[in-house]
Amino acid sequence: MLAEIFQQCKDQWIRSKHQKKHPFRTLTLATVNAAGVPQIRTVVLRDFDAQKMHFVIYTDDRSGKAKDLLLQPQAQLLFYDAKKLWQIQVDASCIRRSSDPKVYKQIPARSQKDYTTVLAPGTPIDNPEDVDYTAENPHFLQLTFEAQRIESLKLKRPVHVRSQFTRKAGEWRFQFLNP
């Protein structure tokens, strides 16, 4: 059953790559800032590698998360499927930062724009319509996270099922936990 749950997690992350409305298409990314304060926000899962257990997101290289991860690469990814009452927490480390122009060119033009604002994300402005864009030097950043530990919790009757998957020396170990 543990192997089945682990496989289900992987299957759903793979599916989310092609299904825009999949509940795992977005996740909550938790980082820790320079003051040691937790920071959480919603991001889109752009890619998932089931072999390596790598998760990829895109962001602006001036964003808070990009700065946090430079100082502290350890992060947590939270996925939630409200229909299945299924939560997955992924302890992961940001192992790669890339601004590869080849990846950037594959993004639809309207999404590319998100990484070309003149002002850094979070800069105070007077009017939401007043956002200037530049054609030069996009601030596109691809972040890759490698999972070290995964915890799945399925709320159901008669018993809730809580399971842990831990990577040890390249192998994944499976364990049920008391819910």
Ligand SMILES: Cc1cc2nc3c(=O)[nH]c(=O)nc-3n(C[C@H](O)[C@H](O)[C@H](O)COP(=O)(O)O)c2cc1C
């Ligand atoms: C549905 C949704 C999807 C989002 N996807 C992303 C994303 O893929 N990458 C990103 O950097 N920000 C994304 N955001 C914005 C972040 O939640 C956040 O507000 C912004 O990145 C600034 O966060 P930071 O300063 O903590 O880095 C998304 C927001 C929403 C509501």
